[in-house]
Amino acid sequence: MAKSNKQKRSHGGWQDRLADYVLRGIIWTALRLPVKTRLKLVGWVVRRLLSPLLGWHKRVYANLDHVWPDCPADKRRVIADQAIDNVARVFIENYDVPELLKRGATAGFGGPGLAHVEKARAEGRPVLFITGHLGAVEGARCAMVARDFQVGGLYRPLSNPFSNAHYAKNMHQICDPVFEQGRRGTMGLIKHVKSGGMAVLLFDLFSSAGETIDFLGQPAPTLTSAADIALRTNALLVPFFGVRHDDFFGFDTILETPIEHGDPLDMMREATRRLEARIEENPGQWMWIHRRWKPERQARRQRKRAAATTAP
Template structure:
């Protein structure tokens, strides 16, 4: 009887996941037909309205209060509202991934949703032409999907590490969408390190998000508090001796974005000259903290960064 119940539960879960996946994919395809500005503004408003009802709002408020003890409760609430607004706009932007990157390298004077400063352009061109692999880190800030679209648009050999959704239909749609507009994508499965190593060996530029808590990570300090960071990027840098850069997409008024690529981040080294894993992850975490301090309303405070 017990085995029958288990099989029934598994069957019901598969049916429920399939239904939820079909609905989600259908919704995303429908949203693709809605004018982008209308959709983004509406999604931002909607999430500002309902976000405070979720328990993640309490998590975010507690983390913001600890990170910014100098800010008043009213300032914390203003930032929280921006966090939900950013998340809503991210959802809208995901349905329009194929339309967002409209910057024309041959005619940079033309109106565009994307703003690029010359130093970032120069650094990107160098990555494009130097014939070497590189590691590119990002954070859940602004629109964190756009850097991969930029790389694919200008034919930069790249691979992006991402986490699969649990619902297969949604995962299939996202995989197809990302593969079309973002180049190679590598899911966080057991064989991910091997695929990443293969990409770096051929000279690709591997991007990954590095700002979430990682149980088996190395200890770093973020906003004055201890937490854990995934050491994979630093270990890859040590093994492949390749440069490290950071990238972020800052949200601007009017549904526009500013794309930034940092100078090479110098890794920390031990007494033998080898890359120090924990020290390098601290250097990267320092960059991310600076980004978040600059635009706290655009970072994903809903995730428990400290445990």
């Protein structure tokens, strides 16, 4: 088979520098506006101007067709618009941490898991909060921090190093310790949790190294890292969600009943069921622009595995 002549562009060059200048200009302009106006404007720009260029609506529709093929066309459009609007809001909210902490401090906060978390904190037992890319995910973390929960985390760095510098700064501004995704960062997170700390992990991104778990009715590779860390550190594993109100400005932070320790795969199946329930209740708040399932890649992997097991 002929090799492709296309080479991946290295990051850190003038293209990334130019893109970051543009991004910084957009952020600076948006932050000059009142917060509600800012969120509505950025949502509109991303939804109506950037999404057609990036193909985000098409990606949302493809994902919806994959898991909910009978979803009516008008509902698909609403879900797509809301999901893209939510992504835009999450992005710009992260660049005004004081405002998000202030909003989190007055947001609804509770759920059946709160008493378990309070008990664990009093006993010095570590807590690992687990969630997906739904609603005001960083807002929910800010709501916990505003209530003196010192919640660290793990973040996936941006490919553009210039943009990643200010993106990572915001993650640290919410609450330390924050670790960059990778072996070193994971070990740092484990050490923090093992010492009795609290941390957040998101588990709903595609990972070819993950175990196959049905997500919204279709198989999706899912890492068991959160369950593995909880078992290794004896941490309470607590699903939580920042569910936005109908105005997409206010939100409630909901701490669910902890997931019982056991087989890591079973624990992640339960975490997946919790997230599915929230998505089915608020479908427009999940990040449908992510290629969560990648059915073609999964099919190729299945064929390779089948060929390997049948080979003499």
